[in-house]
Amino acid sequence: MPPELAGTEVGVYSGRHYNTDKELYKEFTERTGIEVKLLEAKDDALIERLRSEGENSPADLLVLVDAARLDKATRMDLFQPTESPALQQDVPAELRDSKGRWFGLTRRVRAVIVNPELVDPATITTYADLTKPELKGQLCLRNSKSVYNQSLVADQMIQQGDDATKGWVQGMVANVEQPFFTSDTPMSRAVAKGDCGVAVVNTYYVARMLSGENGAEDKELAGKLKVVFPDPSHVNISGAGVTRHASNPEGARLLLEFLASPTGGKGYAEANNEYPLSGYGDNEVLKTFGTFKANGVSAEQMGTKNQDAVALMQASGWK
Amino acid sequence: MLGAGVVLVSGLALLPVLALLVFAVQEGGLEQLGLGYEGGEQVANTVALVLGVGLAGAVLGTANGWLTANCQFPGRRWLRIAQLLPLATPTYLLAATAIDLGSRLSWRVHGLGWALVVLTLGTYSYVFLLSTESFAVSGRRQLEACRSLGAGPWGSFRRVALPMALPAIGAGVALSGMEVVNELGAVELLGVPTLSTGILRRWQDQGDPQGAVALALVALAIVSLLVAVEGQLRRRSRRWLMGSSGDSLKPWRLKGWRASLSQLLTALPPLLTLGLPLVWTAMSWDQLRGETAAELAGLTGRTLGLGLMAAGLTMVLALLLAIARRWIHQPLLQQLTFVAGMGYAVPGTVLALALMLLGGPWLLSPLLLLVWGYSDRFLAVGKGGLDAGLERIPPCVDEAATGLGCSWPQVLRRVHLPLLRGPLLVGGLLVFVDTVKELPLTFALRPFDFDTLSVRVYQYASDERVGAALIPALLILLLGLVASLALVPSLKED
Numbered sequence: 038m039p040p041e042l043a044g045t046e047v048g049v050y051s052g053r054h055y056n057t058d059k060e061l062y063k064e065f066t067e068r069t070g071i072e073v074k075l076l077e078a079k080d081d082a083l084i085e086r087l088r089s090e091g092e093n094s095p096a097d098l099l100v101l102v103d104a105a106r107l108d109k110a111t112r113m114d115l116f117q118p119t120e121s122p123a124l125q126q127d128v129p130a131e132l133r134d135s136k137g138r139w140f141g142l143t144r145r146v147r148a149v150i151v152n153p154e155l156v157d158p159a160t161i162t163t164y165a166d167l168t169k170p171e172l173k174g175q176l177c178l179r180n181s182k183s184v185y186n187q188s189l190v191a192d193q194m195i196q197q198g199d200d201a202t203k204g205w206v207q208g209m210v211a212n213v214e215q216p217f218f219t220s221d222t223p224m225s226r227a228v229a230k231g232d233c234g235v236a237v238v239n240t241y242y243v244a245r246m247l248s249g250e251n252g253a254e255d256k257e258l259a260g261k262l263k264v265v266f267p268d269p270s271h272v273n274i275s276g277a278g279v280t281r282h283a284s285n286p287e288g289a290r291l292l293l294e295f296l297a298s299p300t301g302g303k304g305y306a307e308a309n310n311e312y313p314l315s316g317y318g319d320n321e322v323l324k325t326f327g328t329f330k331a332n333g334v335s336a337e338q339m340g341t342k343n344q345d346a347v348a349l350m351q352a353s354g355w356k
Numbered sequence: 357m358l359g360a361g362v363v364l365v366s367g368l369a370l371l372p373v374l375a376l377l378v379f380a381v382q383e384g385g386l387e388q389l390g391l392g393y394e395g396g397e398q399v400a401n402t403v404a405l406v407l408g409v410g411l412a413g414a415v416l417g418t419a420n421g422w423l424t425a426n427c428q429f430p431g432r433r434w435l436r437i438a439q440l441l442p443l444a445t446p447t448y449l450l451a452a453t454a455i456d457l458g459s460r461l462s463w464r465v466h467g468l469g470w471a472l473v474v475l476t477l478g479t480y481s482y483v484f485l486l487s488t489e490s491f492a493v494s495g496r497r498q499l500e501a502c503r504s505l506g507a508g509p510w511g512s513f514r515r516v517a518l519p520m521a522l523p524a525i526g527a528g529v530a531l532s533g534m535e536v537v538n539e540l541g542a543v544e545l546l547g548v549p550t551l552s553t554g555i556l557r558r559w560q561d562q563g564d565p566q567g568a569v570a571l572a573l574v575a576l577a578i579v580s581l582l583v584a585v586e587g588q589l590r591r592r593s594r595r596w597l598m599g600s601s602g603d604s605l606k607p608w609r610l611k612g613w614r615a616s617l618s619q620l621l622t623a624l625p626p627l628l629t630l631g632l633p634l635v636w637t638a639m640s641w642d643q644l645r646g647e648t649a650a651e652l653a654g655l656t657g658r659t660l661g662l663g664l665m666a667a668g669l670t671m672v673l674a675l676l677l678a679i680a681r682r683w684i685h686q687p688l689l690q691q692l693t694f695v696a697g698m699g700y701a702v703p704g705t706v707l708a709l710a711l712m713l714l715g716g717p718w719l720l721s722p723l724l725l726l727v728w729g730y731s732d733r734f735l736a737v738g739k740g741g742l743d744a745g746l747e748r749i750p751p752c753v754d755e756a757a758t759g760l761g762c763s764w765p766q767v768l769r770r771v772h773l774p775l776l777r778g779p780l781l782v783g784g785l786l787v788f789v790d791t792v793k794e795l796p797l798t799f800a801l802r803p804f805d806f807d808t809l810s811v812r813v814y815q816y817a818s819d820e821r822v823g824a825a826l827i828p829a830l831l832i833l834l835l836g837l838v839a840s841l842a843l844v845p846s847l848k849e850d
Contacts, residue, residue: 048804054815074804077815081560082708082800089712095804180547182557216466219547222820223459230462242820251823252643254460347561351394356549 043070052080108340139278168208175234269332372710417483444836448541483528579701643823674738704796745779
């Protein structure tokens, strides 16, 4: 690292907020001497703020959760391309922007959870199986405001085409008889308690329950759940890019490389029981879920489909 | 000079809204101004919530205001102070804890009914505070006359105290209505589509700023209606306070079932709002996640600083507007003072966007923007009580003072301010408590490394980590409580 960067500052706008992230930024400062200034807020608010600040923005690195938001920031021209052999090597091609404007840092899978007493897990091998008529009244979903659901639909549109995806969404909505949930944890509890038979959640919520972080009661409940990875599985990311008007782009690039490296990336992923950029990491709880086959849809493509996905969900009665 | 002040304050209050309109027009014109796909449902839910919460809050707030001001029953003093707890509790926290508890007990906490309960709890204190202040000071003589003619507490309340307190009650209901139109976190968690959620959704998920503006205009119309109705109520019930004797009225002693019912009614809301987080805590010791003491001290210090700054500034501006309304009889300026309170009608998230649009290009410091935002939003909160307070001062007092050669600043200093101490303190307290639990503005506009308690609570709650959210949340409650004890000596007196 160039010694002249020691003592400089990197401004980070981050849509993630885990206390462990802060530990990582500290570690980066210890290694490089570069101070990290941090602002954590909602992704959409950060995008608006960066846009309105324009050239005067104090942010050098923008960290966002979900491909859809990375794409939104890209369309608003908030990122600048970053040349970095290290990033090219550490971040698989489908998890970064083709022009180097942003790079994935962690992976999360939106999988299916099943209550084996109500639904045979073997009957669900793909997302399409969620439309089976025997799941009527058993399926629970989070509402369409959830960006995770939006990206899942965008991902299906890319793979199956619009018409097939519309049929799939309508089939699922027809199976849902309870009001749509507004968060994943209560929905996971509902499946464990048998109020629902099957649901679609990000695995880290279940992992968090299993790890005991949510207390003994949730740990016991999560033990009753079977996590099913559809074949192939939908993978989403959190990622970051150097901002268009960064005053310290070199420092931002170093931080980005650190976060994407196996060392930094491991900490970033483990903070929230997410998967690292490649492999499964060594999170004991995640290991119990087994392995998944990523469907290979590029995060970049998924992001560009987001608004179409929102429109399709609305038109199909996904509240 | 007063007029210039009004123009300036109103201009600053309206600028963000105008910026938003201009932006929407630039982005794509307004030819497609429609409510959109879910607009009907969003409007219906918003209206249902405003009416439901307004009615429930009016009954609960007025009843508790009267009972704790003019009746005597065991525990009254503490229950009077406890009425402020619900106001200090962020509604999104209530919703998050209720949902979390419910899901552990296999209840679905979801939908309009629950939203009504949560928002009534969160906003009835506006009515309580403004009405109780009025019950405590107004019409002592009339009430004494009532008593000497043998009227009981109920008769005195119905015939004398209630009509005199109507302006204050109306102001409280209008405030609660605006708060409801503005509510975002709780209704989102409870899955109730409202204008506020719709605005955000169309703006950010669907890339449709015109659609968002269309919904914002509907929200604005609902709030204008609320404010207009409140003004009508006030004009119809115009009664001035004549010769209030300084010594306080002997309260009615309630016994037996009446005392028990009063206790129940006054204890229920604070018990619910404080009870939910505490029950949650009791059930989940193993989930509580603490922060370091230094971290908590930093969060609390920043929260306190912002709250005091916003309360001070907002009350000064509100006083300026209220006095101008009384002294300047020019229709245009009258309209301006009315419109300046409209910042409250704009959902905080949208106001945050607007302030970003304004502040970004000018390089305004984020903190300055933040305080501007707070004052803009809470001007109505400060103004409501002041207007009601000024209503009670007969114009002949001003005339007498000016006849003796006082200029308006002198009248203000020597006549109005001493008489407005109560409403000023109550207004300041309301703004303080509102700022401490405010979320969208703080979240979007704060500078680097400047988290506050409410920001932390929301981050954890939105990450579905209620356990980590509770300690900062309880600190917010504590701040609200300390502020109300310090600021409202009138609430402590027996």
